[in-house]
Amino acid sequence: MTQGEAPPRPTRSRPTMREVAALAGVAIKTVSRVFNGVPTVDPAIVTRVREAADQLGYRPNLTASSLRRGDGRTATIGMLVEDAANPFSAALARTVENVARARGVLVLVGSVDENPVRERELAQALIDRRVDGLVIVPAGLDQSYLISEQRSGTRMVFVDREAGLLDADAVVSDxxxxxxxxxxxxxxxxxxxxxxxxxxxxxxxxxxxxxxxxxxxxxxxxxxxxxxxxxxxxxxxxxxxxxxxxxxxxxxxxxxxxxxxxxxxxxxxxxxxxxxxxxxxxxxxxxxxxxxxxxxxxxxxxxDVEQLGRAAAEALFRRLDGDESPTCTVTVPTRxxxxxxxxxxxxxxxxx
Missing domain, CATH: 3.40.50.2300 (Response regulator)
Structure with missing residues (x-):
């Protein structure tokens, strides 16, 4: 592409579930059941559907799938750290990612830069994208802006620092x-x-x-x-x-x-x-x-950054799994x- 030349436009839209069904020779509902992990689908049909999807380059719309399932889950969580470029923040995020990945959950990470306004904006942006929960290193002293979201069912855990003016789980160092x-x-x-x-x-x-x-x-x-x-x-x-x-x-x-x-x-x-x-x-x-x-x-x-991140992620997933016990703060020793x-x-x- 020469300088000043417009980038090429996509030649076609993304492959659809209907096209996967046609190539695999099954019903659209069967394709949906395969990608939603329904265990009763015949293994041979699962293989056929996935091979067709790979051939077409099809990827399921996880957000749409979650809405169809009715549980509202998007298999994503949000994480706000001080600065993703800082070694401490990077290690913390990676540990949370490792725990989430084992559960098939994607982590979306943002840096708050010790700015309470940015913290609030990023938290709201993640909530608007329907993340299932939040792991937050808070920048401000007041997280009461999250009360309504908490009451609506958004699970959240704070790490490195406790939340201010909000009753929530936390994992901190001594x-x-x-x-x-x-x-x-x-x-x-x-x-x-x-x-x-x-x-x-x-x-x-x-x-x-x-x-x-x-x-x-x-x-x-x-x-x-x-x-x-x-x-x-x-x-x-x-x-x-x-x-x-x-x-x-x-x-x-x-x-x-x-x-x-x-x-x-x-x-x-x-x-x-x-x-x-x-x-x-x-x-x-x-x-x-x-x-x-x-x-x-x-x-x-x-x-112990690994313990901080792992404990925070595990606390969040316990809440997502239905744990309704009183909130608590876990203190991790230093050395x-x-x-x-x-x-x-x-x-x-x-x-x-």
Whole structure:
């Protein structure tokens, strides 16, 4: 096709069920029964119908089939994540997809970008497409806009964060305890000036991790210093600038706790640029690819993403299967992975 030339128009419409029936030599109703999985159809006829469909390139209209069956099911679920490009979100979505695929269910994924308006728009778009249920990592603090849909029968489970102003199942990590473990680990290495760099404090997971940071310092009788606490959002660039600001202080921190993986990556870039990766201790919250092959390796508080995704998907399918038990929140433990950066001993970096 040359530049400026219109793309070719389709030469014909999609193959129809009537054409499959004619090629297979059966009734249209028989074709419908085959693709709806009716078990009483003769296996030889099933084979004949499917071979005819393959020859014609026919694909059943699952939405239309669900309406004809009368149960309203479309064999699809929707999933909203923070950012599908983020390793954590990608791994979470893949785990939900694996569970759904085993049941013959398709997952439609959208990124909310920590934007409550976008969350609401995407959730409504998925509902309009008649998904059977929703798995949501919420961006906002108010999910009451889903109450009417919930009452209408749409099943939903929240993952990573609980829903706000909505009674719904949730699967979350133990964010507060994970942060406590990270800071206690740095304290054991002799650090007393431990900086915090995290996502916006308005985000529930970030607030829980920040609370864990403060609690660990309080228990250790280490004074809280707001000068070395920065809520930088989830931008690598902002994390780089924040780290440079911390390193330039007259009394800079000897250790860093970063509460989000993109923040961790930004901090790593800044430390390496300053040649300080071997002298400033660092523990990040969330594992990420290649963290184990850096020098030093990056010590992290790892979430069990597979367990989070699997538990959320299984909870949703239990509801779709008719479970009417009271809603509940499942908390998944985190674990410390020691790789070297979190074990760097304390050194005095004060400027003379």
């Amino acid at each position: 964010n507060r305890q994970g942060a406590i473990t990270a800071v206690e680990h740095l304290l054991k290495a002799g650090h007393r000036r431990i900086a915090y760099l995290g996502d916006r404090a308005s985000i529930p997971t970030a607030a829980q991790r920040f609370d864990g940071y403060r609690h660990a310092l309080e228990v250790a009788h280490v004074a809280y210093d707001p000068e070395i606490v920065l809520h930088v959002g989830s931008s690598e660039a902002a994390a780089i600038a924040a780290t440079q600001e911390l390193l330039a202080l007259p009394n800079p921190p000897t250790a860093l706790f970063t509460s989000q993986n993109l923040v961790t990556i930004g901090v790593l870039r800044a430390l390496r640029s300053a040649g300080r990766q071997d002298t400033v201790a660092h523990v990040g919250f969330d594992d990420f690819p290649l963290a184990d092959i850096l020098n030093p390796g990056i010590s992290v508080i790892a979430q 410390l992975i020691e790789r070297g950066s979190g074990e760097i001993p304390a050194q005095d970096h004060r400027r003379g």
